[in-house]
Amino acid sequence: MGMGLASITLVAVGGAIGGMARVGVSQLAARWLGSAFPWGTLAVNLLGALALGWLAATLTTDSVAPTGGPWLMLAVGLLGGFTTVSSFSLQTLGLWESGQGGKALANIITTVTLGVVALAVGAWLGGGL
Template sequence: MSIDPLVLLVVAGGGGLGGMARLAVGNLVARYLGAGLPWGTLVVNLSGALLMGLAAGMLGLSGPETGLTWPLLAIGLLGGYTTVSTFSLQTLTLWQQRRKAAALGYVALTLGAGVAALAVGAWLAGGLP
């Protein structure tokens, strides 16, 4: 599979902007709500999911008709901003396809595997006994 170099450039640019936006929003929210809980991350992840839903609703899902818009906004910008937006969109898509068991399994597997991977990484780094 080959990827158009222009698509790579658009995704890279969007990802850079999304990462900077995540940092800015996360820090701003943490400044106002404190660091007792990861409020900044929560706001970023929930707003990213909302924005992904808006993008999918306005543009449709990825396809040639979206041109460079989908790679820029959904893959680059929102991918750099948060990964929960893609996870949420995929879960919603499964649910709308009436694949409820697959959607629930995907949520359980993603969350379970994510926590397990974090624990394994922490263990490998010596952070867990």
């Protein structure tokens, strides 16, 4: 599927919903867990990885990577707007620059390690592993 107007619209709608959901989840995490560590960003990135693994496994057919409208709206748009590497990077740098190198390193290791695990669990749940 090319990037015609329909494809762009699917990505835009998914991205708008995903971005709003990210703000909501991040605010809830900060309220429940505090703001001394970027719990909200960690939560959205892990939830997004889990969901992407499930989507990829569910929408993949005969070893062909998913494409088309559902993939564009849900994976590219919704999960692309929901997850955030930029906030992760900025918050990690902020921890480092404020003398909290241990928390910065913990954020990197936790996000990357648990992100891959969440993706694998999502793929398993979707029947892909």
